[in-house]
Amino acid sequence: MNQLFNAGRAWLLFRKYFGENKKAYALLFLACGASLTLLMGVNLSFTNAYLFEETAQVMYYFTGMIVWGCLSGSLLFSDLGSKSKAINYLLLPASSLEKLVCTVLFGIVIYFIGYTLIFYAVDFTMVSLANEKFKTVWPVINVFTINLYKSKFFEDGQTSYFFYIHFGLQAFFLVGSIYFPKYAFFKTAIALVLIWVFAILYLVIYMKNVVTPGLYYDGILEVFDPSGRNKIVRLPGGLEGTVEFFFKYAVAVWFWVVAYYRLKEKEV
Amino acid sequence: MISIENLHFAYSKNRVFNGISTQLQPGHIYGILGKNGTGKSTLLHIISGLLFPTEGTITVMGFTPGKRHPSFLRDIFMVPEEFHLPNISIADYIDLNGPFYPKFNRQQFFDYVRGFGIPEHSTLQAMSYGQKKKVLISFGLATNVSLLLMDEPGNGLDIVSKGQLRKMVAGAADEHKCILISSHQVKDLENLIDEVLIIDDTRILLKQSLETIAAKLSFKISFDPTDLVGALYSEPLLRGNTVVTPNTEGEESNIDLEILYKAAMADPEKMQAIMMD
Numbered sequence: 333m334n335q336l337f338n339a340g341r342a343w344l345l346f347r348k349y350f351g352e353n354k355k356a357y358a359l360l361f362l363a364c365g366a367s368l369t370l371l372m373g374v375n376l377s378f379t380n381a382y383l384f385e386e387t388a389q390v391m392y393y394f395t396g397m398i399v400w401g402c403l404s405g406s407l408l409f410s411d412l413g414s415k416s417k418a419i420n421y422l423l424l425p426a427s428s429l430e431k432l433v434c435t436v437l438f439g440i441v442i443y444f445i446g447y448t449l450i451f452y453a454v455d456f457t458m459v460s461l462a463n464e465k466f467k468t469v470w471p472v473i474n475v476f477t478i479n480l481y482k483s484k485f486f487e488d489g490q491t492s493y494f495f496y497i498h499f500g501l502q503a504f505f506l507v508g509s510i511y512f513p514k515y516a517f518f519k520t521a522i523a524l525v526l527i528w529v530f531a532i533l534y535l536v537i538y539m540k541n542v543v544t545p546g547l548y549y550d551g552i553l554e555v556f557d558p559s560g561r562n563k564i565v566r567l568p569g570g571l572e573g574t575v576e577f578f579f580k581y582a583v584a585v586w587f588w589v590v591a592y593y594r595l596k597e598k599e600v
Numbered sequence: 601m602i603s604i605e606n607l608h609f610a611y612s613k614n615r616v617f618n619g620i621s622t623q624l625q626p627g628h629i630y631g632i633l634g635k636n637g638t639g640k641s642t643l644l645h646i647i648s649g650l651l652f653p654t655e656g657t658i659t660v661m662g663f664t665p666g667k668r669h670p671s672f673l674r675d676i677f678m679v680p681e682e683f684h685l686p687n688i689s690i691a692d693y694i695d696l697n698g699p700f701y702p703k704f705n706r707q708q709f710f711d712y713v714r715g716f717g718i719p720e721h722s723t724l725q726a727m728s729y730g731q732k733k734k735v736l737i738s739f740g741l742a743t744n745v746s747l748l749l750m751d752e753p754g755n756g757l758d759i760v761s762k763g764q765l766r767k768m769v770a771g772a773a774d775e776h777k778c779i780l781i782s783s784h785q786v787k788d789l790e791n792l793i794d795e796v797l798i799i800d801d802t803r804i805l806l807k808q809s810l811e812t813i814a815a816k817l818s819f820k821i822s823f824d825p826t827d828l829v830g831a832l833y834s835e836p837l838l839r840g841n842t843v844v845t846p847n848t849e850g851e852e853s854n855i856d857l858e859i860l861y862k863a864a865m866a867d868p869e870k871m872q873a874i875m876m877d
Binding site for chain 2: 333335338341344347348351352355414415416417419420422423424425426427428430596597599600
């Protein structure tokens with residue numbers, strides 16, 4: 333018998349997970365729908381029709397997805413914080429990989445699909461009401477062509493970066509739910525802020541003394557002299573691509589791998 | 601079935617086991633006795649793979665428990681002292697959990713549940729602690745795993761249910777299964793276990809079959825004060841004394857587990873000397 337992954341065993345695990353958690357997921361999606369309805373409903377009461385243009389809808393979509401994704405992500409392994417639940421979970425005859433895949437499937441993939449469907453239902457209704465009220469013709473956004481919409485945070489054609497942020501953050505909160513048995517959400521959020529502060533200090537204090545003073549706006553790893561015109565350092569383009577690939581695709585996977593090993597070595 | 605060699609374990613600086621070694625075989629029901637905090641539950645957790653030894657080795661059915669391989673987990677079941685059951689019906693619970701255990705017997709499960717007097721169509725969350733524990737014990741017994749670990753199974757059960765539990769566990773035992781029951785309520789294990797394992801002060805104080813204990817120790821109620829001289833342990837009663845003495849005459853007596861435990865705790869060295877004699 334394969335001790336790492338077995339499709340039959342994984343199916344039993346998915347079945348059990350769904351059977352025991354369907355009410356929790358129903359409540360989660362209900363909460364997502366309620367919060368989106370509240371947010372867009374309040375905006376509907378204002379007189380600004382642009383609160384329903386595509387750019388605004390994109391922001392509602394990602395705000396809800398990231399907030400609820402982080403909240404639910406911090407609960408995915410919360411069972412390990414309770415001794416009785418942890419015993420039940422760890423002794424269930426399935427491998428750590430199957431348990432992680434099951435959690436990722438439901439907590440991340442199904443959450444993503446479910447949230448998107450809920451968003452469409454709420455967005456369609458609210459945009460229709462807004463068009464009716466403001467006599468506008470705003471269309472409902474299409475999340476499959478998200479890069480067509482502009483965003484205030486990224487350059488044109490880069491709106492899909494929000495997806496990378498979402499999956500990376502959710503994976504971080506998933507790891508936090510294993511590391512912190514109690515108050516996982518708050519502790520993970522604090523850890524995230526500390527990492528952010530550390531990264532800023534690293535760039536501002538340490539890197540400032542290491543690299544030549546200049547501007548850093550054109551690409552990740554190009555350094556310009558203070559005039560901004562003369563490029564004095566150009567690191568290999570492949571390195572820039574690697575860094576970009578890491579932050580786009582590998583961060584979430586890396587956190588899942590951390591979660592896997594943490595799960596394997598968990599003791600109760 | 602279970603082989604423990606020079607096992608050490610500590611919770612940070614609190615040492616629980618200091619190089620214990622023992623073998624546990626199938627076909628036996630072991631009773632693990634010890635004071636609160638001596639490591640009864642810890643031992644069960646190490647055997648099931650929930651805790652990892654800091655030093656030494658443990659193998660259970662050829663597996664290293666800490667790796668928590670599915671092939672290992674499907675052949676053990678633990679009824680922990682603190683347990684959790686989801687908010688679903690009994691039928692859903694066995695439909696979702698039973699298939700993980702290849703030898704799970706649905707009919708057997710419902711027989712146990714009926715034996716405990718639990719309504720079959722109840723929802724788990726609506727049950728009392730004792731009822732939930734009965735469902736979990738029934739499930740554990742019906743899995744027919746080779747290694748069944750029960751941590752304080754009598755806690756939360758009423759007197760009648762404790763009797764039923766003893767009857768069910770005894771009925772479920774066979775020559776292929778090893779059942780380990782930890783308890784600080786010694787009476788819960790009477791007429792059930794056939795081997796006793798007493799843990800105290802980071803070591804195994806006594807591991808012996810009741811048959812051997814009966815051959816080496818004599819338990820009696822004595823009204824003769826001279827019997828107290830040379831007794832391993834004595835305890836005054838309203839009339840007379842309960843006395844444990846070395847069984848030099850080869851007389852048969854019923855083992856009182858509570859008195860045995862107290863005798864072992866009162867003079868561990870003398871008890872070990874008698875058992876090794």
